[in-house]
Amino acid sequence: MQLNRKGSAFIITLSIVALVAVLFPILVQYLKTSDESAATRRRQQEFQAMITALHLEINDGVSCARLLGSLPQTINPTLLNVEQPLRINTNYAGEPGPLQDGWRSAQSDITIETVRIIVKKRSLDQNGNPRVVTLDWPPFIGSLSKYEAEIILTPKDLSWNPQPAERRIPIYINVLPLSSTAARIQQCFGPGSMAEACEAVGGAFDGVNSPVSLRCNPDLRCINSNQGIVTSPAACTAPYIASYVGNFSGTQKYICTWCNRNH
Numbered sequence: 672m673q674l675n676r677k678g679s680a681f682i683i684t685l686s687i688v689a690l691v692a693v694l695f696p697i698l699v700q701y702l703k704t705s706d707e708s709a710a711t712r713r714r715q716q717e718f719q720a721m722i723t724a725l726h727l728e729i730n731d732g733v734s735c736a737r738l739l740g741s742l743p744q745t746i747n748p749t750l751l752n753v754e755q756p757l758r759i760n761t762n763y764a765g766e767p768g769p770l771q772d773g774w775r776s777a778q779s780d781i782t783i784e785t786v787r788i789i790v791k792k793r794s795l796d797q798n799g800n801p802r803v804v805t806l807d808w809p810p811f812i813g814s815l816s817k818y819e820a821e822i823i824l825t826p827k828d829l830s831w832n833p834q835p836a837e838r839r840i841p842i843y844i845n846v847l848p849l850s851s852t853a854a855r856i857q858q859c860f861g862p863g864s865m866a867e868a869c870e871a872v873g874g875a876f877d878g879v880n881s882p883v884s885l886r887c888n889p890d891l892r893c894i895n896s897n898q899g900i901v902t903s904p905a906a907c908t909a910p911y912i913a914s915y916v917g918n919f920s921g922t923q924k925y926i927c928t929w930c931n932r933n934h
Contacts, residue, residue, distance in 0.1 A: 714780050718826050726840045732866030732878040735859040745853045748818050748846055754787040784827035791819045804845045807888045807931045808881040815845035815857050843867060889931045896927040
């Protein structure tokens, strides 16, 4: 009887050992897969954080001009819905830039495989004509062609679907034509920005040369200063000039107005 009990315990022990031998590799693989999934999610979150940070910068017309317009690069605006190489002049998280194909972070596992811009369509004015933005502040006084586009960054060795809206950066670009197939990005900004608000009402946004208070240049319409009615032309300072309103109670009245000199 005692022998049978020992034999039964031995068989149970062997069964447990065999079961552990079978389950152990499965458990190891499960833990490995879990670790890999967690690492993948962390890298995806880091990459999304990069795109979100860039989106905020690019949305601003001043920083966008520095990020995209300060590098010697051209695009072909006639190639609609086609990916074109792009470089972004930024030191993301304090790391050396620019962001471009093959950029790798020294602080994280992020590696960028490609940086692309896609020109979606030509922007139109209120009359349905191609929008031409004309700046009126030196040293650049001239016309730019306006397009709607988007920027896409693709990570390397990371499962990534670029289709969701939060993974794409919408942008307006005002480009200086260099030839029939090449143009340089001169100004840029995002939808809903102050720059876009300026151009939506007929202005031309200058995020490079104009003083802060004069970044919205007149274009399709003149801009009046916030001085209101004045009684002397001398009260209007450049770039505003006095525009006569009329004589009221024996006093000459003027409005300080800035109109685009190219129209």
